Amino acid sequence: MYTITLLPGDGIGPEIVAGAVQVLKAVQERAGVQFVTREALFGGCAYDATGDPFPEETQKLCLEGDAVLLGAVGGPQWDNLAVEKRPEIGALLPLRKLLGAFANLRPSTVFSALADASTLKREVVDGLDIMVVRELTGGIYFGAKYRETLPDGNVKAVDVMEYSTGEIERVARVAFDLARKRNGKVTLVDKANVLESSRLWREVVTSLAGEYPDVELNHILVDNCAMQLVRNPKQFDVMLTENMFGDILSDLASQLTGSIGMLPSASLGGKIGLYEPIHGSAPDIAGQNQANPIATILSVAMMLRYSFDMPETAGLVEQAVAGVLNEGYRTADIMQPGMKQVGTREMAELIGVRL
């Protein structure tokens, strides 16, 4: 029996999480395992109800469960709140810290049925399967931030980027372990020709590579990496990088697929894993049964694999998604001529039925 904390959040969050729960129920029957779900307020809706985007009670529930499934947070009505009350900064970042989720796993995978959705040529992205491992609880996100008035009257703003050997090593291990189960290649992305922290990353990761003789370690500068992702993304397997570079590169990598409504994520490191689709809360289509639940469903597959050690069942969920796409079912965001358009609930049902 596993307890899953559900944080539906804002916008389309509740619908896509409901879709994922439908699939969890199908998994339950199929795999003979029991899931207990408990829902909590998180993000803009939590702020509206309690004045706090990440209420104490939600924090407690997150720490009591075995895994957290998050829908999406945010929306224009909360964009002008004080920074620490905004859903992203007041809820998302503290949740990552609370769970100790220092390793963010972001697969970019192209389902052959959807390869034409990419703005890149089919041959460049068809069969793409890369995994960005982004450090998630350190770096410039969590370093000191302040302002200061200079003698000449100018104001100066400062952000500090910092990494310790321990922080680097633990997330690098995640990348090396993943590479072992994939294609045996880790590419460390940094700016070692300019940043001291990047030079420390190179030293720590290079020395750790000695423990993984079966994994090939490569180095690339972040600017060149952005180019190579556009030029030939299939050259990569696991990409390892610090928090801010990872923010940029994982979004870039996901856009190569052309359908970000398909992409899940896992944030690991602590006892309790955090799973969420990479797309936003899409307030414009909220409540219309239009949102694509697949990214959230594939996040459940990651949960099965990484939190519950059920890799076969995870694979079944992924195959069910591929099967439904091959049969021509599409939500609005990935609709193509000649295909069958379905809503959020129907898509989740079609996937559940195949389990």
Next chain:
Amino acid sequence: MYTITLLPGDGIGPEIVAGAVQVLKAVQERAGVQFVTREALFGGCAYDATGDPFPEETQKLCLEGDAVLLGAVGGPQWDNLAVEKRPEIGALLPLRKLLGAFANLRPSTVFSALADASTLKREVVDGLDIMVVRELTGGIYFGAKYRETLPDGNVKAVDVMEYSTGEIERVARVAFDLARKRNGKVTLVDKANVLESSRLWREVVTSLAGEYPDVELNHILVDNCAMQLVRNPKQFDVMLTENMFGDILSDLASQLTGSIGMLPSASLGGKIGLYEPIHGSAPDIAGQNQANPIATILSVAMMLRYSFDMPETAGLVEQAVAGVLNEGYRTADIMQPGMKQVGTREMAELIGVRL
């Protein structure tokens, strides 16, 4: 009469600068202006000859001329030198600082004849014309960098990102002025939901926009921007951003074109402008008359426009390049079936002849 300091540099640098000088000579005759060129050692070759990648004498020459034309620096044989002796860090960054070149202009333009070279679909990039304005002498590149041993024995590395209102305002003016001569749109790229320095950028740029009522100012987060550049790059006109984001995004934007051998840059702000192709020194093809000189020739066009106030002549150079491409001439890097392959010298000559 204008004096141009030539810094050919390493690898293919000397060949492509020679190609650009051929074109400068053609411009001289055509426009009835006189260019005096003076060459100096810079980069790896300077280190080999003097032990210093940016010798005093070169610095002096750069400060005496009216503009600097740089080929390219670097190569594997200098990669393991102490950081401050490496061509990039020991020469390129100090040169930018010395000239006060705080505004780096990086156009990404697709010549219709070459649109198929992109990994993106033709319709996504054909006609692309964006300009990244990257802050070049501040931010995390030039902030404090250090290491420190923590009580628990871990080592911590730190890089400080900082910006003052003055640094932001002066480069923002460059972006607004450019937008006026282009399509009237500036997009500020930052990470204002996380970084204090980004919030200062937003404040300063938003307030400055009041002085440019004819220019439309938009805001985008850097992660979303990386996605949008892949999804629909033609939505952008002038993109304004800080040093490190600019490093990543300008390289990303240039790779969208599929032919980085075509892309020039200008670094402005001080009295003396710095012009250089964006590609590297390509040591593997150095000395073989194979390198594409067009990026360097288009850098000369930028020099004519921004340092010598000769916009019509700059336009003629750009048209000459387009003309030669339309006639089917190609260097190896942009060769296509059915086209006529030529070398570095021949390409420069063909362009010069059309002036």
